[in-house]
Amino acid sequence: MMDTREEVLALTKQLVGIQSIVKTEGEKAIAQALYTLLASVPYFTANPTHVTMEQTTNDEWERYNVLAFVKGRKRKSNRTVILMGHMDTVGVEDFNQLHDYAFMPDKWMDLLKKEEIPASVSEQLQSGDWLFGRGALDMKSGLASNLHLLKYYATHPEELEGNLVFIAECDEEDGSHGILSALKTLKRWKKEHHFDYVAAVNSDFVSPRSEGDDNRYIYKGAAGKLLPSFLITGAETHVGDVYDGLDPNFIAAELTKQISYNPDLSNEALGEVTVPPVSLKQTDLKPTYTVQTALSAYVYFNFFIHSWSPKEVLKKLKEQAYFAFTNALDTFTERYRAFCENSNQPYKKIPWQPRVYLYEEMERMLTDTHGEAFIRHMDDFRQELLNDDTLDTRMFAARVVEEAWKWMEDKNPAIIIFYSSLYSPRVELTGKTENERNLIEALARAVEYVQPEYEHPIAVRNFFPYISDASFVALSDDDAGIEAIQNNNPGWSTKHYVEYQDIRDINVPVINIGPYGMDAHKRLERVEMTYSFEVVPNLTNRVIQEVLEKDLNENPSAENM
Template sequence: MLNCREDILAYTKELVNIESIVNTTGETTIAQSLFKTISSLQYFSSNPESVVLEKTTDDDQERYNVMAFVKGKKGKSNRTIILMGHIDTVGIDDFNQLKEHACFPDDLMEALKNEELPTSAKEHLESGDWLFGRGVLDMKSGVASNLYLLKYYSEHPEELDGNIVLLAECDEEDGSHGVLSALKVLKKWKKEHGFEYIAAINSDFVSPRFEGDENRYIYKGTVGKLLPSFFITGAETHVGSAFEGLDPNFIAAELTKQINYNTELSNEAYGETTVPPVSLKQTDLKPSYTVQTALSAYVYYNFFIHSWSPKDVLAKLKEQAMIAFNNALTTFEERYRNYSEISGEPFVSIPWKPRVFTYEEMEHLLCEENGDEFIVHMNEFKQSLLKKSELDTRMFAARVVEEAWKWMKDKSPAIILFYSSLYSPRIELTGKTDDELKLINALDQAVETIQPEYPHPIVTRNFFPYISDMSFMALSDDEDGINAVSKNNPGWGTKHYVEFQDIRDINVPVVNIGPYGLDAHKKLERMEMKYSLEIVPNITNQVIQNLLSKE
């Protein structure tokens, strides 16, 4: 067992003390500090080309990744393991009056003694084996563990038959510009140094799956995450003549009723099931108050996948949208008939039928009808939208669909289904390749070796259940699945783009061995020090040794 607790605790506090909220200058500050720390180590003083402060590419923010490598001297192997973790955090506004202490664990824990706390948090605070603060769990203690191992092997390269690469990436909490930029450096190093990437170990946080769950989880592979989005058009009318039009908000409400928490849309694979979709935004697109009903509405949902592809998800959601549209029209007609009966006004048959298009289908139709004129107009429109910095990728996509809709000859109510944000690909780790099998075996052996040192069960599962940068280390989707993303994202190639070939070029099996704790992204974020500072680095180290040992 490595005697690493105090060193990793010190690194954790150093990192946490730097407020590195995503999309702020703090991301640059922490990267510069970490670069300086690594550069000061003797190995990197002697080998300055082995550590880089690398600016992200195609990013409207100035921020950096820190990447470093140690070449082992135990043998001549080029097998290389990537240790990865993100250095950005979510914001600290939730700390309210304790905001000034959020990034200073010792001060925060002292201040929390005067707060009303839930029983478990109070017990953890008093126990002496939990550390509180923004980023201690998600995920600076994980980065600190990786940093310790980098330092250890820089001092003991004779124990390493192969190489390790440290990737400390920015922007995990938003757009993953960090890891996507880092792929290019990994490819460059692969070419320059002959690195043969055989595994990646992420160190993101893990938590109990349910109340009373005592297991500490390690994950093989990761959940995928999509943001299916719906642009919904209605038939405008004055509110005084409500039944002469169709409110798109009414359809949107029915759509959310159909999709939200719908377990038919939970994806089971290898005995593990994703949580069902839930809405993240629902709004109409009226710019201001009028007494006309809205022309259009916009709604999008979080959608996790284990084995479905983005193409599968479009097919399933198109079916659900048709059901919702039918239900909306049925309810509308019932209420219209009831109103006609009680008001004495005549009932007029409703003229609308449910219509659902994917963005790819609508765009194909409009290109066929209008040719180059439509294509040129939409390209110019997207370029003009890019100048509006207040538009994120999701609203940018909605505005593109809204503009394209204006070209539709038949403007009767419809639902347009598309993707409006980053796709974080799912990764299945099943042992189907030699590298996967070796990583699974190395992990199992490591857990078996370290488990006696820790009282709670250390359990492996198949899919890391949260969004993480693990997603960009390999692809389980085929070409059709990926094309469903690019062809159905209206901002693709302008506001949003991912070079999936970079992922294929690295394509390394990945596991998550990370700190354990509770309340990530919340005021009482905390990590258990015994597991996070002692067990995590030792399991990670065992995996490294198992993978790089002579067979």
């Protein structure tokens, strides 16, 4: 095995020392530092076009990716492996007045030794095999591993068959502008240098999946992540006449009860199951206090998928929303009847029925009814709404739906379903293509090679369970799935846009070999050094070698002319 620990440790500390919190000036600072480091390597000094720092596109923030590549000289081949990892971190509000120490691992660990921390964490701290600090786990140690391998092959290109591409992307912790912008560069290099992208290795962190879990996980593919959203309109009434109207918050509560934690909405594939959805926001849209019920409410949910398409998810959620609406009206009716009996008032049949629309269905209805006038109005409204800097993509989408609803002739209560944020595509690695089969086989051989050198079991699973930039280098969805995203995001092409065709053009099978640790995004974030600084780079290197040498071993005459 390669001797990697000391350099990966040094690189990790150097990267952690740069405060690269997402949506801050630190994202620019770390990109500049990485570019300067790489540009000083003799290979890149001799080949300056092989390393670049490029600003992200269609991004309201100024930030940059750093990309580089090494062309192997052992034997020429177009086969190319991509190493990828993000430079940004979450914030340090959890460190309170000690936030500066979050970026100084040695001083931070000295402080922690004087604090009362859980016994298991203290044991790890005292062991000398764990490094603490913001980004140490997520994921600057993974980036350092990739950086070490890039520098090694830049120094020893004669040991590399094919090509190695390195990506250090920004903005993974927010909107993935980094990797989406990097796709343009990958496509350009594919054309200019005839790169054949046969595999990608992402190096995001891994953690125990349950208490007592001793496995160090490697993941094939990645879970997809959606943000299905619901605008619920009600029938406004004065609070003194509660049964004359229908509070949208009442329906929203039933909807959340129906969807959150519902195991029927967990997606099983290849023997693995996603966690069920959970509400990330529930609010009404009243701007100020009044004694009238709200006109509308807004709810959105985190939703992970393995094999379902965004189109299938909308279909399932439309059924769930109809069921929730029905339950809400049944409960309303039951309570209204009881109130009438208790107060000796006459009961009147309620006038409402469950109504659930996808956004594209409502938009089509309104276009058919109002034609060009509706289309022009909504286009102008979106453009004007862009001037409101307080709106993120989620609230922007809600405001668009709210505005469209004003054009509905039938204003009876309804639920409108839409997507209001970035879709991180699911990636299934099943062996359906030759490149997928080669990568799966290479990973198996790499684990077999490294496992005897490490005491804890290295386990391979099918889906990386968190949000990851690995989702943006391969696409398992068909055109109908992507169209469901586009047609049901009210902010599409204005506040939000993704060129999913760029992903399809690259479409490289991806695995995740990343550092192992605990408490990412938390004050006690920490990474285990033996696995992360020794095993991870060696596993990754073995995969690189196995994949790049695959067709050369079977076809010795293969060359890049």
